[in-house]
Amino acid sequence: MSVTIKDVARAAGVSPSTVSRVITKHSTVNKLTAQKVRKIMEELEYHPNIIAQSLVSKSTSTIGVLFPKTAEQLYMNLFFIEVIRGIFSETTASMYDVLTTTGATIDEELQATMNLVRGKRVDGLILLQSRVNDPIIQFLQAEGFPFVLIGRHVQDDSLLSVDNDNVKACYDAVKHMVEQGHERIAFVNGPSDLVVCKDRQAGYEQGLKDAGLPIRDDYTLDGSQFSSFQAVSTFMSLPERPTALIVQDDLMCMDLIRTFKEMHIRVPEDMAMISFNKMSIGGLVNPTLSNIDIDIFQLGKTAVELLVKQIRSEKIEQCRWIVPHQILSRQSSVLGSS
C-alpha cells in the first residue's frame, strides 16, 4: 500500500541501504546517486515510517507530558494551560512531538507513565507537578528514564527540575501586603501534599515572622477543599478578620472577589488581594488582579530545553533551574490604584 524504502530503491536502481543512507545523512553517498534517490522519493511521495525508524534507532523524537487529572482539578487550571503553551513553543522549535497522558487517580497516572516508558513510546517525560513521595518519580528514577520535574523534589536535590523560588515568591507577597500597611494577612493555599504549596506556606510564615507578625493557624486555608463561600465565611467569622489575602490562583481569587462583593466587602478597601498564576484575564477584570507572576510559560519552555539536553546527553550545567518571579501591583491590592 504505502511506499517503502524498497520501492524507492527499486525505482532508483540502488539498494535499500543506499536509500536509507540518503535519508539519515549520516554516511556519505555519491552526490549523483543521492540526487537521483531524492528525486524518486519525491515522485513516489515517499515518507519514512517513523515507527520503523524508532524501532531500530530506539528513539522517538517524542516527549511525554503527564497531566494530572486536569478535568477535576480546577484549582490549578490556568497553570496547566500556560505551561502547555510554554512546552509547545519549545517542542515545536526542537522538532519534538508531544505525547500526553493522564490518569484519574495516582495509580492510573503511574500506570500510564509505565506504559509510556516501558512501551518505549517517548524519549523523555515532563512532570507538571511534584508531590511528596511521588511514586511516579520513584519509578522514573529506578528506571533511569530521562525526565524533568516542574517543581521541586523534597527528598532529592539532584533531580533535573525547573521551579520558581516559591518560598521567596510567597515571602514577597507577604511583604507587599505589609508595605500596604496590613497586619492581618491570610493565605488560601492549595493541597498540602504538593511541594509548591509547602514552599509557599513556608514563605508565608517567614514573611510574617520577619514583619514581626504572629502566625495564626486560622489564617491558612486549603483552598482546594473549600468553596469560596466557605472560605469567605470562615475568615469573616473570625473575631479578628484578616484585611489581606494571598491566594493560590487567579481563578480562585476571582471567585473569592465575587463572593466578597455579594457580601458587600470591598476589594481592596476592606480586603486586599493578590494571587499566583498570572493570566491574561487578571488585567481584564474589575478590580484588576495583583499578581505574583511566576512566568509559567517560561517554566514549560525551560523544562523542554532541559529534557532535550538530557535526552541528547548534552552537558547540563546545573540540575535545578529557577525561573524568577515578579510582583505585579494592580487594583486588587493597592488602594486608589485605578
Add this chain to the structure above:
Amino acid sequence: MSVTIKDVARAAGVSPSTVSRVITKHSTVNKLTAQKVRKIMEELEYHPNIIAQSLVSKSTSTIGVLFPKTAEQLYMNLFFIEVIRGIFSETTASMYDVLTTTGATIDEELQATMNLVRGKRVDGLILLQSRVNDPIIQFLQAEGFPFVLIGRHVQDDSLLSVDNDNVKACYDAVKHMVEQGHERIAFVNGPSDLVVCKDRQAGYEQGLKDAGLPIRDDYTLDGSQFSSFQAVSTFMSLPERPTALIVQDDLMCMDLIRTFKEMHIRVPEDMAMISFNKMSIGGLVNPTLSNIDIDIFQLGKTAVELLVKQIRSEKIEQCRWIVPHQILSRQSSVLGSS
C-alpha cells in the same frame, strides 16, 4: 538491556510465538502455559514494546490533535482548553494516547500533519478548526486517512464532523437581545476564513432580518484584528451607537467590558453583552457574563468517540453531529438580574 519477548520465552521454556499469543489474547493457549508465561512476565517486569507492536500491527493506539498556532491565537484560547479537556476525558476512557502538534503557519501545520500521517504515528486525527479551503483537510481526504473535524466543512457535507448549529446559536443570541428590547445589536466576530465565524455571521443577519431590523455593515467587526479599545471606539463613534453586543469569546468580552467601564459605559444598562465559549470564569466576574453555551467539552468528547469508531471501522450512523447549545442569561445582558 530491557527485557524482550525472547527473554520471557527462554525463561518460560516456550517459544516467542507462544508468549506473543498470551500477550495478544487472540489465539488460544493452554491455560497452564499461559499462567506460567504470565508469571514470568511479571517476575521479569516484561512490558511489550509498543513501537514494535505498532510496526507489525500497523496501528498505534494514538490519536493526533492538531493545534492551531495556539500561542499567538489568544482570541479562541478558552475554546482550546475546554475542547482538550473533552478530548482527554474520552481518550483516557478508550485507552488511546494523544499526540499533539502545531505549526506557526498553515504550511507548518500541513507539514506537521503530513509527518504524523505518513510517518504512521497516529491512527487518526482531530482537527480543531475548519477553514475555508483548508489544505490540511484536502490532504487528509486525498490520503484517505481517518479524521474528525470539529466544525463544519463548507464544500463537503460527507466529512465526519462534530459541530454546533452556529447559525442557530447566533440567531438565538440576537433573539435574546431583541427580547430584552434592543434594536441596535452589533456583533464582534472572529476571522472570516473560519467556517464557525461565517455561520455565526449568517445567524446574526438572519436574526436581525426576522426581527425586522436592518443589517448594517458598521455593526460587524472582526474582533481578532482589533484591540478592544479600537472596537469600542469604533462602535461608540457611530452616529447610532449599538445598545447590545454579541461577542465571539468570553475573554474578548471581558476585555470589552473593562474598556467600557473605563469610558463610563455601563454594562448592561448602556450596553448589553453576551458571548460564546462559556467558561467557568464567566460566572466569577462582575457583571457575570451571559453566554451562548456551546458545550465545548462535549464537542471534544464526541470528536474522539467518532474518530475511534471510524478507526475501528464500526458503523457510524451519521457523519455530521450537532452538539446543542443553550442560552445562559446572566447579568451582562439582562437589566436588574443581580
Add this chain to the structure above:
DNA sequence: CTGAAAGCGCTTACAG
C-alpha cells in the same frame, strides 16, 4: 561509495 546480511521486538499464517 555501495550491497548483502543481520537485526530492532514483535505478530501471524503455516505446519504439525
Add this chain to the structure above:
DNA sequence: CTGAAAGCGCTTACAG
C-alpha cells in the same frame, strides 16, 4: 495447543 519461519520498514556494521 505450539514452534519455526517470514515479515513489518527501517538501519548499520561488515565486506568489498
